[in-house]
Amino acid sequence: xxxxxxxxxTLVAFESEISVLTKIRHRYLVSLLGYSxxxxxxxxxxxxxxQGALSRHLFHWKxxxxxxxxxxxxxxxxxxxASGMEYLHTFYHQSFIYPDLKSSNILLNDDF
Numbered sequence: 001x002x003x004x005x006x007x008x009x010t011l012v013a014f015e016s017e018i019s020v021l022t023k024i025r026h027r028y029l030v031s032l033l034g035y036s037x038x039x040x041x042x043x044x045x046x047x048x049x050x051q052g053a054l055s056r057h058l059f060h061w062k063x064x065x066x067x068x069x070x071x072x073x074x075x076x077x078x079x080x081x082a083s084g085m086e087y088l089h090t091f092y093h094q095s096f097i098y099p100d101l102k103s104s105n106i107l108l109n110d111d112f
Contacts, residue, residue, distance in 0.1 A: 014042050020096055028084035030107055049107035058103055073112070081106055 014037070021032040021044070034045040051057070054077060057069050069077075081101075088096045 011037075018044075020094065024088070024096070026084055026087045028080045029087065046107075049109050051108035051110060051112060053104045054106040054108060055103035057108070077106070077108070077112060080112075 018032075018035055025031065030046045030049060032044060032046055036043040036045075056064060057066055060066075061068050085098065085101065088098055
């Protein structure tokens, strides 16, 4: 978040998000390891995903000298993402809608 005056409403929304994110545990969702609310900064710390964002592998693989993703691997990633979203939307004890699903927000570990 950008520095500046943070309203009480924004702080309450951030703390509400934290209370949900700290409880979510699913094989295909990145775990929140910690957070900071020091000063005006709001920082979330997630587990490290060594292969970075899916967008790197879809759109920038040539520049990054990566192997292109096979269609089978793409399908498996899509199924894994769908499994994580299904958990958030239906199985997690309080329904949580993720509003920003895009390839740059899908992080990959070494086992993708």
